Amino acid sequence: MEKLQCKCGHVNPPGTILCESCGRSLTEEEQHKKLADMRYEGTARRSQTYNKSIIDKIWNFFSSVKIGVSIIVLLLIAAAIGTILPQAQYVNVPVRNDETIKAYYADVYGEIGKIYHFLGFHDLYSSAWFIILVGLLAISLIVASLDRFVPLYRSLKNQRVLRHRSFMNKQRIYAEGPAPEDAMEKAEEKLKELKYKVTLDKNGLLAEKGRFSRWGPYVNHIGLIIFLFGVMLRMMPGFYVDETLWIREGETRAIPEAPGYFLESKDFTMETYTGEGDEAKFEEAIDRVGSVAKNYQTDIVLYQTPDESLPGATDEMEQVKEHAIKVNQPLKFDGYAVYQMDFRQNELRAMTFDLTNKETEESLGTFTIDLVKPEKSYDLGDDTRVDLMGYYPDFSGFENGEPQTETPVPNNPGFLVRMFTPETPDGEVSFIVIQNTIEPLGENQYKLTFQSAETRDVSGLTIRKDRTLPILGLGGLIFMIGVAQGMYFNHRRFWIQRQEDGELVLAGHTNKNWFGLKKDLDQVSGFASLPAYIDQQEEIEKKEKLKKEQKLEGDELS
Template sequence: MDKMQCQCGHVNPPGTILCESCGRSLTEKEQNSKLVDMRYEGTARRSQTYNKSIIDKVWNFFSSVKVGVGIIVAILVAAAIGTILPQEEYVQVAVRNEDTIKAYYSDVYGEIGRIYHFLGFHDLYSSFWFIILVGMLAISLIIASLDRFVPLYRSLKNQRVLRHESFMNKQRIYGKGYAQEDVLAKSETKLKELKYNVTRDKNGLLAEKGRFSRWGPYVNHIGLIIFLFGVMLRMVPGFYVDETLWIREGETRAIPEVPEYALESKSFELETYSGEEKDGAFSEAVDRVGSVAKNYQTDVILYKKPEDSLPGATEDMEIVEEYPIRVNQPLKFDGYAVYQMDFKLDELKAMTFALTNKETEESLGELTIDLINPEKLYELENGATVELKGYYPDFSGFENGEPQTATPLPNNPGFLVEMTTPETPKGETSFILIQNTIEPFGENQFKLEFQGVETRDVSGLTIRKDNTLPILGLGGLIFMIGVAQGMYFNHRRFWIQQKANGEIILAGHTNKNWFALKKDLDQVSAYASLPAYSDQQEEIEKQLKKEGEEAL
């Protein structure tokens, strides 16, 4: 493509629609149309003009708004399909690994599920093609913006006051007629009063207001790019942590992903409304559903390990702080936040028994077995002892005569004990389960009578760190500034020229809100008695409508 020289002598870059200097239409299509296309001020979008190397071709591809819209549609469609079947993280499988999840989709949803999983819809945000699509959107945003912003900026910066008449009379707001001699000076006064920037050149006047509103879309794209950059950082190690920790009352646990700290749970508390609060809070709801939660709280102690501490070592841990973690009141330290997310109530913690003579029902004393950390020997008064021979926290039956435990959690504790009393110095063996006692070596004289249990609660905590939040916030803020800039402000311009014969031509343009532009012009007209103007767009529409009606 060649450079385009205008009749006025100005040399324009190839692809230009309206001469940068005088505003004459340069293309045949433009010359024949009744109104000029003012988008990007008629400048050449930069990439349309060159199409040579591969780099230029790729650049052109991403510069196209059509391509950009196509990418957005593709992302929307993919995201919509991603909601049809559940995402991987919500799938319930006994053992979690890639194979079981793959099997789940084909077992539950058949062939469709298999394809769904194969294409990566089951974990959409992590599928490579989805990430590539979003990346392409980012490229498109940057390139399309650059290609339009740069020429537009140049063109608005170098605006001429005097435009060719063919530019003026193809503006939507256009007027021509005679007026008094001081019309330019008077218009200038009034326009300045209306907060327009007025430039005079010879016999012409250019009044302009709100140019910055034209940058709105580009500012808004910068916001989006920053936002996408923040999302990208989430995948960089160290920027984003989201881990779950189940911790029981009394336990001290390493915090996942935060090896230099440890957390101890002192207690978990679930408070409910009684329905009899003084202010009557939730009393109706309590009547209706039975209970309404008031507070979920885990009281914790945060420890910091010494700097050179190794995993496993618990010496010299320093208390950093004690804190009650409640919903929306996380424990915060070092950029991490620990949230109250879940709980399980009443796991068994300790059981109390009385050593009792079966016949006389006389008790020799009580003992409490800590199910988390049982002792080997329990000594009672009068020289009686109970020795723990075996402990099976989650008794699941016998195998080859040996008691088995299914898990390390005390869900169904079983104890193998030897009871020794002054009356039975040789000892009696008993296997004790909840509501069941087995005496493997014959009838015993003594038994352990169940007295009561202590329980403990389990807290489900989430450890979260998100260093990308400030970036996401900044991106969102800039995005909103761009939107406001483009939406709530308009770029209004008037051109007024006084010809040698005293004739006045005037034209007006705005990127939106033509009504307000006309109102401004009416005020200037009233003050400076400008010739009458017309809205050529409206006239064309009226004409079309009339023709349409006549054709009927």
């Protein structure tokens, strides 16, 4: 395609509709229109100009508003489908793997669940096709913006003050007629007072205000692209940490993915509303639902090992800070945040037993088994001791006569012990679980009686580090600025020229809010005695309406 040279001498890029310089119509079609198409200043958009190569076709595809809206609608529908049944991440299964998840959907939701899972809707938002759809939206955002922004920018930058008469009288707001000598000067004065930027050239004047609002749509699209870029970055290693840490009261543990940092749990507290005192007003609500949680809190101390110490060495730890981690009040350090997410109360910590003679109920002494670090043997003095032959923290039954443990967590501790007393120097074997004692090698003289248990709470903490947050925040901010810029401001222009015959010609244009433009013009006209203007759009509509009514009347008559 060739470049278009206008009668005024300006060379326009191929596909231009209105000359960038003087505003003359360059196409046959445009010349016959009553009003100029000012949407993109009549510039040459690539998508409207070329349609030959594959690249042209792809470009044109993505620059179309219709395609953009279609992608938005597809995303909207897909997102809605994902809420019909819960997503896999919110499903509760005892052991989490593909098989159990699949079984869960089939068991709980039947046929529908099976189909839902089969189509991959249980993990819809991380499915390839959903991500591709978001990617297509991003491409559309970029291409559609560039297609419009580049020519628009060129054109608004190169505007000339003097426009051709045919450009002027095709503007929606138009006026021509005689005016006093000083009309131009007075108009300039008033326009400047109204905060217009005024440029003069020979016999003409261009007043412009709010051009930056034209960039609004592109700015908000940039914001969205930055946001999507930030989301993409989280897939890169090092940008994003998401770990879980279960920590018991009294424990000190290394924080996963945070080298050199250690956390000690001092205390876990869970409170519920009592409905008394200050909370009396909540009594009715509390009664209705049973109980309402008031606080989940883990009091912690954060430690750090010096840089030079070996990895995992804890002896040189230095205290960094103390903090009460609550919901909405995470612990923050060095770009990390630690959240109160879960808890288990009253996990067994230690159990105290009494070695007693079954018949006389005489006690030979008590001892305490630490359930985390049990000892091999507990010496009670006077040739009396208890040997711990086996410890099964989460006893789940016997297999081939052997006691089994399901997990290493002391949920249901079982002890295989041999008790030595002066009376039974060879020892008696006993197997003890909560509320049950088995004597596998025959009747014993002695037994262990459970005295008391010490428990402690376990806090479920989540460790996060998200270095993309500033990027996401920036994207959001730019989006909001762009939206405000484009929606709440508008680009108003007036062109005024004095003709050789002394008459004035005036044209006005705005991208939105014509009411505001007219209000400005009324002030300027009144002050500078400019010729009366007409709204050509309204004129056209009025004529059409009249024609319709006449036609209706005609129909009725005939």
